[in-house]
Amino acid sequence: MTTSTVEPTEQPRRLVAAANGDRDLTSLVFLVLLWGCLAFGIFSLAVLLFNTAMEGAGRLDAQLFTNYTSQLRPESAGARAAIFGSLLVMLTTAALSIPLGVAAASYLEEFASRENKFAQLVELNVQNLAAVPAIIYGMLAAGFAVLIGLPRNTVLAGAIALALLILPVIIVSTREALRAVPREIRQGSLALGASPMQTLLRQTLPAAIPGIATGTILALSRAVGEAAPLLLLGGLVFVRFDPNGLLSGFTTMPIQIFDWAGRPQVAFQELAAAASIVLLGLLLAMNALAIIIRNKFSSQR
Amino acid sequence: MHSGPSPEVAGGAPVAPISTNISVEGSHERAEHLVDSPHAVMTCTDVSVYYGKFRAVNECTMPIARHEITALIGPSGCGKSTILRALNRMNDLIPGTRVTGQVAFHEIDIYGKDVDPIEVRRRIGMVFQKPNPFPKSIYDNIAYGPRVTGMKVASMDDLVEESLRGAALWDEVKDKLKQSAYGLSGGQQQRLCIARTIAVRPEVILMDEPCSALDPIATSRIEDLMVELRKQYTIVIVTHNMQQAARVADRTAFFTAEAAEGSGDRTGHLVEFDKTVKIFGNPADKRTEDYISGRFG
Amino acid sequence: MSSSAPSAAPPRQGGPRPSPPVVSLRSSRPRYGEKILYAGLVLAAGVSILTTVGIVLSLIFPAIRFFQEVSIGEFLTGTSWTPRFADKSYGVLPLITGTMWTTAIALAVSVPMGLGAAIYLSEYAAPRVRKTLKPVLELLAGVPSVVYGLFAVTFVGPVILQGVFGINVGTFSVLAAGLVLGVMIIPTVASLAEDAMSAVPRSLREASYGLGANRMRTVLRVVFPAAISGIAASIVLALSRAVGETMIVAMAAGGQARMVGSATEEGQTMTGFIAATAMGESVQGTLAYNTLFAVGLTLFVITLLINLISIKLVNKFREVY
Numbered sequence: 064m065t066t067s068t069v070e071p072t073e074q075p076r077r078l079v080a081a082a083n084g085d086r087d088l089t090s091l092v093f094l095v096l097l098w099g100c101l102a103f104g105i106f107s108l109a110v111l112l113f114n115t116a117m118e119g120a121g122r123l124d125a126q127l128f129t130n131y132t133s134q135l136r137p138e139s140a141g142a143r144a145a146i147f148g149s150l151l152v153m154l155t156t157a158a159l160s161i162p163l164g165v166a167a168a169s170y171l172e173e174f175a176s177r178e179n180k181f182a183q184l185v186e187l188n189v190q191n192l193a194a195v196p197a198i199i200y201g202m203l204a205a206g207f208a209v210l211i212g213l214p215r216n217t218v219l220a221g222a223i224a225l226a227l228l229i230l231p232v233i234i235v236s237t238r239e240a241l242r243a244v245p246r247e248i249r250q251g252s253l254a255l256g257a258s259p260m261q262t263l264l265r266q267t268l269p270a271a272i273p274g275i276a277t278g279t280i281l282a283l284s285r286a287v288g289e290a291a292p293l294l295l296l297g298g299l300v301f302v303r304f305d306p307n308g309l310l311s312g313f314t315t316m317p318i319q320i321f322d323w324a325g326r327p328q329v330a331f332q333e334l335a336a337a338a339s340i341v342l343l344g345l346l347l348a349m350n351a352l353a354i355i356i357r358n359k360f361s362s363q364r
Numbered sequence: 365m366h367s368g369p370s371p372e373v374a375g376g377a378p379v380a381p382i383s384t385n386i387s388v389e390g391s392h393e394r395a396e397h398l399v400d401s402p403h404a405v406m407t408c409t410d411v412s413v414y415y416g417k418f419r420a421v422n423e424c425t426m427p428i429a430r431h432e433i434t435a436l437i438g439p440s441g442c443g444k445s446t447i448l449r450a451l452n453r454m455n456d457l458i459p460g461t462r463v464t465g466q467v468a469f470h471e472i473d474i475y476g477k478d479v480d481p482i483e484v485r486r487r488i489g490m491v492f493q494k495p496n497p498f499p500k501s502i503y504d505n506i507a508y509g510p511r512v513t514g515m516k517v518a519s520m521d522d523l524v525e526e527s528l529r530g531a532a533l534w535d536e537v538k539d540k541l542k543q544s545a546y547g548l549s550g551g552q553q554q555r556l557c558i559a560r561t562i563a564v565r566p567e568v569i570l571m572d573e574p575c576s577a578l579d580p581i582a583t584s585r586i587e588d589l590m591v592e593l594r595k596q597y598t599i600v601i602v603t604h605n606m607q608q609a610a611r612v613a614d615r616t617a618f619f620t621a622e623a624a625e626g627s628g629d630r631t632g633h634l635v636e637f638d639k640t641v642k643i644f645g646n647p648a649d650k651r652t653e654d655y656i657s658g659r660f661g
Numbered sequence: 662m663s664s665s666a667p668s669a670a671p672p673r674q675g676g677p678r679p680s681p682p683v684v685s686l687r688s689s690r691p692r693y694g695e696k697i698l699y700a701g702l703v704l705a706a707g708v709s710i711l712t713t714v715g716i717v718l719s720l721i722f723p724a725i726r727f728f729q730e731v732s733i734g735e736f737l738t739g740t741s742w743t744p745r746f747a748d749k750s751y752g753v754l755p756l757i758t759g760t761m762w763t764t765a766i767a768l769a770v771s772v773p774m775g776l777g778a779a780i781y782l783s784e785y786a787a788p789r790v791r792k793t794l795k796p797v798l799e800l801l802a803g804v805p806s807v808v809y810g811l812f813a814v815t816f817v818g819p820v821i822l823q824g825v826f827g828i829n830v831g832t833f834s835v836l837a838a839g840l841v842l843g844v845m846i847i848p849t850v851a852s853l854a855e856d857a858m859s860a861v862p863r864s865l866r867e868a869s870y871g872l873g874a875n876r877m878r879t880v881l882r883v884v885f886p887a888a889i890s891g892i893a894a895s896i897v898l899a900l901s902r903a904v905g906e907t908m909i910v911a912m913a914a915g916g917q918a919r920m921v922g923s924a925t926e927e928g929q930t931m932t933g934f935i936a937a938t939a940m941g942e943s944v945q946g947t948l949a950y951n952t953l954f955a956v957g958l959t960l961f962v963i964t965l966l967i968n969l970i971s972i973k974l975v976n977k978f979r980e981v982y
Contacts, residue, residue, distance in 0.1 A: 090876065104774060181706075189709050206718070230712070252498070254485055255489065256564055266498060281803075472685075
């Protein structure tokens with residue numbers, strides 16, 4: 064999500080507003096409605112988190128982390144395979160998407176001129192891909208896996224689908240981070256006889272790392288929570304082993320939650336809620352990390 | 365060495381023995397003895413700069429004399445910074461910029477076919493309006509240029525010290541070379557940028573209003589430094605400050621901007637280029653005189 | 662320093678001019694590494710184009726095989742979708758009506774709520790309030806859709822709709838799915854709309870205040886119209902997200918593909934069908950497998966059209982300011 068740059072000061076507005084009759088009934092009703100809209104969103108989030116916590120708290124035990132899933136015994140089933148699977152898929156996705164995304168963003172931001180037709184085409188594609196439904200990426204990965212003769216339900220195929228899914232997000236956030244590096248730094252480097260590539264590698268990219276890291280972690284957290292593209296890879300639902308490599312079968316936490324939530328027994332839904340708490344905890348930790356990185360580096364400047 | 369004036373000295377100039385100790389204060393007297401056609405390290409011939417369709421500078425012709433300080437002055441928007449950036453191809457970085465005419469460096473057209481702009485910028489360095497140290501240590505700021513240009517350096521420590529001494533900054537920073545350059549004052553940062561520039565041994569240093577962000581004391585230190593550096597380097601400075609040009613420059617070019625026929629765009633062009641003492645003492649063009657005497661600009 | 666350039670004889674003062682030193686401005690180094698790296702950057706940028714091409718190809722070949730067995734006319738106009746029954750028929754309209762219902766309900770929630778929140782954050786909230794509340798609101802977009810799906814099935818359907826409002830819905834309904842989907846995309850609307858309104862120059866607002874308008878009138882008559890292309894883009898983007906979202910509808914809207922007549926019914930969406938069929942271990946090359954891709958292609962074409970409109974609008978709003 065982009066944040067706006069305009070940060071108007073509050074005081075003059077308040078004076079102006081008070082002087083112009085912001086206190087009449089219609090205005091107040093309008094303000095209450097606006098406030099209600101915002102409150103609705105935040106209240107929904109609170110209810111969702113509270114409900115998930117209440118439903119899942121009972122099963123948030125050690126077995127959830129150590130046991131594999133089960134068809135018949137929800138009371139002792141766990142998400143072990145899914146937790147390992149999610150971590151491995153996330154690492155593989157990061158390894159695929161970060162270099163690609165940073166490289167593509169560097170090209171678009173630092174090298175391509177605005178008139179360059181190829182760059183324009185890339186930009187249009189990035190903008191469109193950012194809004195292509197996630198499940199379509201699953202169909203792409205399935206088609207690609209079949210094409211190169213790879214089994215569909217492998218960590219690698221899953222990571223490819225998720226990496227392509229978050230690639231536009233990484234490209235956009237990396238470009239923003241590069242754009243935030245002062246132009247003077249680039250000029251200073253070039254004026255000393257550094258090549259544009261040296262300037263990128265030694266000045267611009269290092270200066271943009273905090274922003275890139277923040278954007279990348281947020282993109283990865285989207286990948287970790289995503290289930291739709293992986294459904295297309297087939298055979299991920301009932302996995303009772305730890306993934307042991309890129310060509311290993313796997314499942315992930317969102318898939319496991321989806322599977323449990325769809326079963327009729329209430330105990331499985333409880334289990335799904337417990338796994339949701341773990342997933343939300345992981346995402347919260349990633350978001351916190353992103354915020355810490357951003358704050359740490361922005362205070363150093 | 366009390367040799368008489370060389371045959372190239374202007375005939376009309378009063379013939380006086382040349383003092384061996386050229387002082388900073390004596391820049392005007394010194395300028396009296398500048399040759400009329402200097403040994404140019406760079407030459408601009410009919411240089412026009414375009415941003416897209418807009419012509420920012422029109423057909424500027426002037427030499428840049430070796431071991432001199434050349435000042436470019438004129439009102440805002442007259443194209444003096446544009447011309448400066450055309451001298452080391454910094455304009456390349458702005459999309460849509462086009463340069464016509466010839467900018468020669470040692471008689472090589474720097475916009476020529478086989479010319480690598482990276483090489484141009486290594487030999488023709490630039491110091492910017494706002495001090496722009498890298499977000500690194502003082503030491504690494506200096507060492508950056510030699511490293512990226514692949515200079516053969518016997519001892520980087522020595523080169524760093526020499527460059528910082530050259531920019532009159534060594535004594536102030538010698539105990540904190542590993543600290544961030546951002547901890548320095550504005551004036552120190554600007555001298556660091558100058559030190560960083562001379563570390564790669566350019567022949568020409570372009571300075572784009574290098575003192576406009578500094579206080580008077582820091583400004584005067586930079587001016588002293590420029591005069592000192594002139595012994596080894598050729599300097600071109602863009603300045604808004606006419607006193608500064610009068611104080612430090614050997615030659616001065618006065619630019620102004622005039623609306624082109626049929627459009628509201630104002631195109632900059634060179635009005636007069638001469639020895640500083642002539643520009644400020646007895647300008648040939650009425651517009652120069654008006655600007656110098658503060659009637660416009 | 663001073664020793665290196667004897668001031669007694671600077672080169673400009675007399676004597677024969679030294680001939681210019683021999684210089685070359687050609688590249689001194691081949692920089693092969695940089696050229697390879699540059700090629701790498703270009704290739705990485707090209708991956709985006711390859712991805713689009715890959716999506717089209719991977720959808721179109723199975724879809725072509727599908728249309729060799731089922732006519733496009735039947736597919737686009739048929740009102741019965743029963744690929745898994747003995748009496749197979751392949752009319753996609755039930756899936757499209759399912760998608761339309763969930764999308765319409767989602768937009769009915771997210772557009773007013775999102776725009777209201779955006780106006781509040783952009784025009785009323787103190788900077789500090791905005792700095793705190795905006796990220797909180799955006800957390801809504803960070804919650805995984807399976808968690809939303811679970812919330813819809815276990816809470817919104819049975820507790821809120823049946824319990825609190827007494828609406829007669831079953832376990833699955835397009836209403837529960839659409840409502841939760843709408844909550845999820847509130848930040849999509851709010852974020853872009855807020856950016857658009859914040860980008861409206863302050864001078865415009867001040868001009869309005871200067872004419873005696875109060876803040877509400879200024880927002881409705883000046884800021885909102887000025888930001889309209891950005892606001893439209895935010896709504897179109899939300900539309901695209903709602904059409905393409907899979908997990909919530911797969912979990913909460915139901916598994917029966919039928920022409921949905923009311924919000925309380927269950928129904929299957931295009932994405933829901935793809936998810937459900939993909940789970941069924943369909944064998945590659947069969948008609949059932951190819952069906953997935955025919956629906957996938959339909960979904961892709963619909964979202965592509967929506968996205969192109971949204972991109973146009975976003976670029977327009979960026980041009981203005």
